[in-house]
Amino acid sequence: MTKDRSNIKTRFYVLLICLFIFAVWCLLTYRMGVKAVILPSPTDIVDAYIKLAPTLPESILASLKITLIGFAIGAAVGLLMGLVMGYSKSFLQVIGPFMEITRPIPVFALIPLFMLWFGIGIMPQVLLIALGVSSVLGVQTYEAIRNMPVIYVRAAFNLGATKMQVFKTVVIPCIVPHLIGAVRVAAATSWGLDVCAEFMGVQTGLGHTMIIQQNYLNTPQVLAIVLIYSVLAIGLDQIIRVIERRATTWTERSSLSFEGLTVEGKMSRKEKQAEREALKALKKTKMEE
Numbered sequence: 001m002t003k004d005r006s007n008i009k010t011r012f013y014v015l016l017i018c019l020f021i022f023a024v025w026c027l028l029t030y031r032m033g034v035k036a037v038i039l040p041s042p043t044d045i046v047d048a049y050i051k052l053a054p055t056l057p058e059s060i061l062a063s064l065k066i067t068l069i070g071f072a073i074g075a076a077v078g079l080l081m082g083l084v085m086g087y088s089k090s091f092l093q094v095i096g097p098f099m100e101i102t103r104p105i106p107v108f109a110l111i112p113l114f115m116l117w118f119g120i121g122i123m124p125q126v127l128l129i130a131l132g133v134s135s136v137l138g139v140q141t142y143e144a145i146r147n148m149p150v151i152y153v154r155a156a157f158n159l160g161a162t163k164m165q166v167f168k169t170v171v172i173p174c175i176v177p178h179l180i181g182a183v184r185v186a187a188a189t190s191w192g193l194d195v196c197a198e199f200m201g202v203q204t205g206l207g208h209t210m211i212i213q214q215n216y217l218n219t220p221q222v223l224a225i226v227l228i229y230s231v232l233a234i235g236l237d238q239i240i241r242v243i244e245r246r247a248t249t250w251t252e253r254s255s256l257s258f259e260g261l262t263v264e265g266k267m268s269r270k271e272k273q274a275e276r277e278a279l280k281a282l283k284k285t286k287m288e289e
Contacts, residue, residue, distance in 0.1 A: 022042075025039075025041075025042065026041070026042065029041035029042070029044075036219060036220060037217055037219050038219070039219075040219050040220035040223055044220040045220055045223060045224050045227070047220065048218075048220040048221040048223070048224040049224055051221065052209070052221060052224060052225075055209070056228075058204060059204060059205055059206045059208070059209050060206060060228065060232075062202075062204045062205040062206075063194055063198075063205045063206040063207060063232075064232070065122075066122060066125045066126060066129065066194055066197060066198075066205065067129060067190050067191060067193075067194045067232075068236075069126050069129075070125070070126040070127070070128070070129025070130045070133065070190060070193070070194075070197070071129060071130075071133055071186070071187060071190040071236075073126065073130040073133075073134075074129060074130035074131065074132065074133025074134040074137070074186070074190070075133055075134070075137055075183065075186060077130065077134040077138075078133060078134035078135065078136065078137030078138040078140075078141065078186070079137050079138075079141050079179070081095065081099075081134065081138040081141075082137060082138045082139070082140065082141020082142040082144075082145070083141060083145075083172070085138070085141075085142045085145075086141070086142050086145030086146070086171070087163075087167055092142075099135070099138060099139070102135070103135050103139065107128060107131060107132045107193060107196065108196050110128065110131070111128070111196065111199055111200060114127065114128055114200065115200050120200060120202070121202075122202075124197070124200050125194075125197035125198065125200060125202065126197075128193060128196065128197045128200075129190050129193040129194060129197055132189055132190070132193045133186045133189065133190055133193075136182060136185065136186045136189060137179075137182055137183065137186050140179060140182035141175070141179060141182070144175040144178045144179055144182075145171060145175055148171065148174045148175055149174075152170050152174060153166055153170060153171070156169070156170045176247070176248060177244075177248045180240065180241075180244045180248070183240055184237055184240050184241075187233070187236050187237060187240060188233050188237065191229050191232065191233045191236075194206075194207055195207035195210065195211075195229075198211065199211065206225050206228060206229060209221070209225060210222050210225040210226070213225070
């Protein structure tokens with residue numbers, strides 16, 4: 001019951017913030033006369049969607065195709081490279097310096113080279129997104145392996161496990177919950193990279209449409225497309241969170257924030273019982289010492 005009330009309260013606050021932002025938006029555009037080229041009104045956004053309606057489904061599907069394929073390839077390559085770097089010191093010594101050199105290079109600066117190397121079409125766009133995603137996840141995966149508690153690995157080796165067994169049964173399950181945040185960041189980044197990729201001579205897609213409307217200072221349609229990108233990004237993020245909850249059921253985490261781990265009133269009965277038993281065991285150990 002307490003959890004349900006907390007969820008209702010949180011949603012109420014979110015609704016209030018959204019209504020406040022909408023009210024300020026209407027005040028600036030309808031009452032204070034801010035020009036549409038700077039900040040379009042809600043009516044201007046509705047009109048923009050009506051004008052974009054004939055080409056909008058095709059543009060959304062094109063951007064979805066490029067982004068999801070690039071994200072999937074980049075995530076697979078980045079996670080695999082990070083795991084191999086964490087497993088093999090030799091591979092790390094060969095690939096590590098190369099990643100350190102190429103990682104700081106802005107992906108946007110590679111657009112002319114990708115157009116020269118791969119031409120104009122879907123391939124360079126997918127590769128550009130995959131490169132940006134893989135660079136993020138490769139480093140995050142390797143760092144997650146480096147920062148995991150060494151005591152788990154030592155305990156497994158003491159029990160007679162091989163290096164591969166330790167890696168599969170200890171290292172990977174330990175780092176997976178920590179990688180979800182990196183995957184979510186990479187997913188959000190992939191939508192920005194889609195806009196960047198559509199500079200490469202593509203004739204369809206949300207980014208292409210936005211670039212054209214920007215040239216004509218058509219701010220309502222630009223903002224309308226930005227809102228669509230936001231909805232798509234939130235949708236992909238929610239899918240990743242659902243997968244996270246089902247794939248990492250063994251992980252203990254607070255449902256809200258760090259506050260949920262420290263405030264006694266928000267702890268479940270099982271958590272309180274486990275805490276009392278742990279305290280009793282700790283006091284018993286100190287008394288024996």
